[in-house]
Amino acid sequence: MGSMCCETEVVDAPPVPPAPVKKVGPPTVKVVLLGGSAVGKTSLVRRYVENKFAKSHLATIGGAQACKDLILDGVKIKLELWDSAGDAKVENVVSAYLRDAAAVLVVYDVGNTATLEGAKKWLEVSRTRDPIVALVANKCEEQGAAGVEPGKRLAEEMKVTFRQVSAKAETGGVEEMFRDVITQVMIRRRQSET
Ligand SMILES: Nc1nc2c(ncn2[C@@H]2O[C@H](COP(=O)(O)OP(=O)(O)O)[C@@H](O)[C@H]2O)c(=O)[nH]1
Numbered sequence: 001m002g003s004m005c006c007e008t009e010v011v012d013a014p015p016v017p018p019a020p021v022k023k024v025g026p027p028t029v030k031v032v033l034l035g036g037s038a039v040g041k042t043s044l045v046r047r048y049v050e051n052k053f054a055k056s057h058l059a060t061i062g063g064a065q066a067c068k069d070l071i072l073d074g075v076k077i078k079l080e081l082w083d084s085a086g087d088a089k090v091e092n093v094v095s096a097y098l099r100d101a102a103a104v105l106v107v108y109d110v111g112n113t114a115t116l117e118g119a120k121k122w123l124e125v126s127r128t129r130d131p132i133v134a135l136v137a138n139k140c141e142e143q144g145a146a147g148v149e150p151g152k153r154l155a156e157e158m159k160v161t162f163r164q165v166s167a168k169a170e171t172g173g174v175e176e177m178f179r180d181v182i183t184q185v186m187i188r189r190r191q192s193e194t
């Protein structure tokens with residue numbers, strides 16, 4: 001009865017929030033490159049984005065991102081390439097790189113066994129999320145079939161796709177590798193939508 005606490009306050013019903021505006025624009029595909037130092041991650045990105053190759057090795061500090069627009073099966077796609085530093089920290093990779101990553105390319109140098117051993121760690125780290133993962137043997141321009149056997153075995157053991165490329169060779173299969181991986185991503189997206 002007239003006491004302050006019982007006063008009713010008339011409050012307008014909160015406005016209905018507008019429906020979220022669906023972002024228009026091409027779908028984004030984030031692809032991450034992991035692997036030891038000097039295996040050729042930056043060179044693969046450069047070959048794919050600019051179709052160039054440099055002999056010098058400037059270590060990637062922290063990380064780098066490159067974008068490329070492409071049309072795949074008539075669909076425009078915005079590709080985001082995340083190039084990591086060879087000494088990238090696992091926690092950082094999981095939180096920043098693997099977050100929203102559609103695919104991961106774990107790269108090793110076919111002529112350097114230690115980098116294949118290092119690749120195993122990155123394959124395991126990638127498993128903490130659920131991207132499409134491939135093990136990539138780089139520098140294969142002069143490599144016979146025997147050289148890639150250990151990599152193929154590891155890929156089989158880890159249940160990931162194996163790819164053999166060369167960033168150095170003009171027809172080293174880099175473009176095909178990226179296209180195949182992005183195709184897999186788009187197929188998976190379509191399947192998860194239905
Ligand atoms: N022979 C050969 N050398 C390569 C290839 N890709 C990269 N390199 C060389 O390997 C070194 C390291 O490459 P880089 O892309 O900087 O490696 P990252 O540290 O993994 O980014 C450079 O000297 C490159 O020129 C390749 O396919 N074949």
Ligand SMILES: [Mg+2]
Pocket residue numbers: 041042043058059060083084085086
């Ligand atoms: Mg680099």
